[in-house]
Amino acid sequence: MMPDLGEYAVEVTVAYGVSLLALALVCFLYIRRSRSVKRALTDAEARKDA
Amino acid sequence: MIQLFARDIRLAVRSGGGFGLALIFFLIVVVLIPLGLSSDQSALALVAPGVLWLGALLACLLSLDRIFGLDYEDGSLDLLATSPLPLEAVYIAKAAAHWLTTGLPLALAAPVLGVLLNLSFDAGKVMCFSLLLGTPALSLIGAFGATLTLGVKRGGLLLSLLVLPLYVPTLIFGARAVHSASLGQPFDVPLIMVLAISLGAVAILPFASGAALRINLR
Amino acid sequence: MIQLFARDIRLAVRSGGGFGLALIFFLIVVVLIPLGLSSDQSALALVAPGVLWLGALLACLLSLDRIFGLDYEDGSLDLLATSPLPLEAVYIAKAAAHWLTTGLPLALAAPVLGVLLNLSFDAGKVMCFSLLLGTPALSLIGAFGATLTLGVKRGGLLLSLLVLPLYVPTLIFGARAVHSASLGQPFDVPLIMVLAISLGAVAILPFASGAALRINLR
Amino acid sequence: MNSTSKSKHLWNLFWKLANPKVFMGWSGRWLPWLSWLTVLLLGSGLIWGFFFTPDDIRQGSTVKIIYLHVPAALMAINGYLLMFIGSLMWLIRRQHVSVLAAKAAAPVGMTMTLIALATGAIWGQPMWGTYWVWDPRLTSFLIMFLFYAGYIALWAAIDDDDTAADLTSVLALVGSVFALLSRYAVLFWNQGLHQGTTVSLTDGTKQENISNVFFLPLLLAMVGFGLLFLTLLLIGTRTELRMRRLKVLEVRERMQ
Amino acid sequence: MLQVSNLSVARGGKILLHDVSFSVEPGQALVLRGANGIGKTSLLRCIAGLQTPTSGKILVPETVAYAAHANGLKGQLSVFENLKFWADIYGGPRPDVALNSYSLENFAYQPAANLSAGQQRRLGLARMLVTGCRLWVLDEPTVSLDVQNVALFYKVLKAHLQGGGAAVLATHIDFQLSAESLDLTSYIASLNMSSSAFEEALE
Amino acid sequence: MLQVSNLSVARGGKILLHDVSFSVEPGQALVLRGANGIGKTSLLRCIAGLQTPTSGKILVPETVAYAAHANGLKGQLSVFENLKFWADIYGGPRPDVALNSYSLENFAYQPAANLSAGQQRRLGLARMLVTGCRLWVLDEPTVSLDVQNVALFYKVLKAHLQGGGAAVLATHIDFQLSAESLDLTSYIASLNMSSSAFEEALE
């Protein structure tokens, strides 16, 4: 499965690891904040209408 | 005391002056120095320990006047002085909050920034260690300076002037430790000196600062 | 406008933040940097232009938040805004006062301090000249940054974070001019660039700053 | 539909999106599709790049880093551009959506900058023998990172939303002028080691000095990164818009 | 001299006052009244041009003299220098008369930082006289003043009105000068008015 | 509860008040009166322990609650957090009662910076309640308060006194609570008193 990365295996995997981690982190933060704000807003609208 | 510490941290975070700011300032100084130097790369590793220490010191310096200045101006320092909390405790709480929001992040980031200045990873570790031992002294000495210049509105420059000479020993020993490490020489003596300065500051400065605060509020 | 300029200078002198303070800070930084460096003397002349420029830049930085901060806090900026003086003129008067109390003394002192760093006298002259041309840009950019961070109490660190990246071109060209001069190379191109930045800053920043002030007072 | 009326249609849509309600509706409709497309393209681009491309003769397997490095660098620059345009539109036409989009773009752009810097640094070790050199392109990227940081910090430091929007926009405009200036200053300061531009996006065709086996997955990764950027931008802008609404409701609630 | 029509005033994104209209002629003073937090300061800031109203129109002379909650003094400058500075900025009369009217002559060469709260307030009020402006906008002018000094303030204000000047002021004390007063309570904006269509649009 | 005997108070190297004596018992309030600049603030600062008198003695409980001209609020913290902080520092009661007494409940979670002048003052006064101290030292407490809120303040003060507390306050307004008042005018120090023996020795 894993391709042969030769003598630079560490560098390449670290580069992919770090980047994907950063991307995952920023996606996670955006989605989490989006969810919490959305929930807070629907709650607030519900309270207003109630 | 814990409450005051917690309040100061909360205030720092709220006003956007939390953990990140000192760090980025540190980064900027590290970027500016090679830019200001000629494009000669070889000199860089040579100056790295000094530059990193100096950057940490300046990042510390720039936030010093917040430590007491804000409370003095809005009158809450007066109120704190009439509260059951002794002024020495006020000083310690505030210096500790300052260290947590500036010194600690700086120490942790230093090895990474060291890479930008061609510092080896081993020397980077010593850098981190020396900053961990030294930044408490920077915060304590700085907060002490801040008590002296309380009455001077926005006396940032004056404060730096008072504080910088007091920072010299810490800077010299700290930078020397890293420098020795980067040359593969032993670095325990300067590191112990840095620790000694921090401990000495904890032992003496609360009393000096308490007195200075009392004088300034009079 | 002249009155505001005169008042700011008078205030700077009265509160002990006048001509001397920036100078002494500059001196300390210039002395500290070699201390932080290894004791290698030959490297010193090489790094001197950068160090001097960086010192000037940091000395400038430390007094930036005074420019508008004091007036904002005690309410006189509100009053100035309702006065017949346009806010652009307020900005210019204040930036000019800042330059006179920090930039100018720094430029005049730089050749002398250059001697401490093994800088030749000719290069020292160019140093002085480049600072004379460049410090107005530093003051103008800095005052612009100060208008942005008005509402942020004692936002010294944030202010530096905003301002320092803007200082990069001035620093590079200024230090390069001196570096070239110390190597006996032609230095007119970078010097002209420094002048151009200063002129550009005078042309654009008053409007940006006027707008920022208006927004902050709203 | 001919092409002029099509572009006119897009242009109209663009301005209509400045209305928060239209924006919420439109983005809500497209977001799921966009997310799946992102996963698909980014995933296939990176998998192709990582698993199914040959090694370079000189660079060995490190050439695989290009599928992260170049798209990230590209998006970092685009993010800055977007921030600039959003700020400008806010100052001229005072459309909240544009400035909130600028606000939402900044953290993504900063992450992209960080990825470009990190992958570049990791790449530098085997190629140049050092993690970092003060090469002009690298240096200007670092400076751009600082501009991002300043922009985000200013947003964070100001309490009032409209004031923050105005001030950060002024900063973005003035900052862009100085960013350009810095780029030239840095070029003047130092000649570097870094690769010249070999991929040109203007015509979208491959250039002579990069072969097809590398170029196609790279193109896919670039499109993937672009879509990811867009997705996060939409999510972020929607969050900011909702946040504004939430604040109004909270103030009102407290008053009752 | 001052004409305010259908003004809406907001602060912090919330509309406070709605549809306020009044006018002040030369020789008149208008006292704004209302509970704490009703929006007096915000209204006065609009008139002074420091804040833009959300709707409505304000007709004012080109320059007005504004005295806020804060005095805007420079502690390091002497009382005289403080006044002289504002006189220069506005191109108004020399500070001597102003100093005398608030019996600050004895403090003229003291740094303003050394004044007590009430003395600083008097200096803040004396500033009005050196601006040479005909419209004064005063936010709680009598705060921290003792009885005698309040009387002094009345005297100065009366003279200003008799000279064809005008004034708008907000205060909580019983105002002992014959002046119209306007109670802002009836202009309180209802809660569901939002200051920006943008925030409404999201429902 | 508070006993002041033969006190001399100086400010800026000048003796202001001379030979002041009074005492305040639990359940009592004392109103200090006097023209602007007579030395009320300086006297209160002596009582609060922020300033040392040049001569005379002050007997006070270990901790007193002091409210100065400035409110000492943190704008970035919410109203509740501000009070909570002081409650923690003094080990006093929870802020809820204090909030209610000054009808600040609605603002509890707003940053203190967003309050109007009068609202900030109320918050400053509410701080007294969370200190749990029995002696209150108040410097012009009613500044910027409207009539209703002044009444609120009276109510709170009365409750404090009835609970065995005591208060010293300086004010310029007509004080509508039955309280002794002390006019400081008769204690004004003559000019040739100097505040330091050192300066005397130079003659």
Ligand code: HEM
């Ligand atoms: C931290 C360091 C680095 C940074 C900040 C950086 C930045 C950039 C940027 C901004 C681009 C896009 C330029 C454009 O599209 O015109 C780029 C492209 C590229 N970089 Fe780097 N780089 C770094 C290190 C490296 C290293 C070490 C290598 C490999 C030896 C490398 C190889 C490349 C290549 C091959 C491209 C594609 C050029 C092209 O075809 O357009 N970079 N880099």
Ligand SMILES: Nc1ncnc2c1ncn2[C@@H]1O[C@H](COP(=O)(O)OP(=O)(O)OP(=O)(O)O)[C@@H](O)[C@H]1O
């Ligand atoms: N820092 C200072 N240095 C020198 N003198 C001062 C200083 N502060 C106040 N004074 C002087 O001391 C005197 C008393 O001031 P104080 O503030 O105690 O008066 P006060 O009775 O509180 O007046 P007010 O009613 O105006 O608040 C004033 O005449 C003032 O000029």
Ligand SMILES: Nc1ncnc2c1ncn2[C@@H]1O[C@H](COP(=O)(O)OP(=O)(O)OP(=O)(O)O)[C@@H](O)[C@H]1O
């Ligand atoms: N910076 C701010 N951000 C948000 N809201 C604010 C801000 N400043 C004031 N407010 C709110 O606006 C309202 C009006 O404030 P304003 O200062 O105009 O009142 P005022 O009538 O002058 O009151 P006072 O008599 O207490 O001075 C208050 O309810 C206050 O809570």
Ligand SMILES: [Mg+2]
């Ligand atoms: Mg008000």
Ligand SMILES: [Mg+2]
């Ligand atoms: Mg007083």
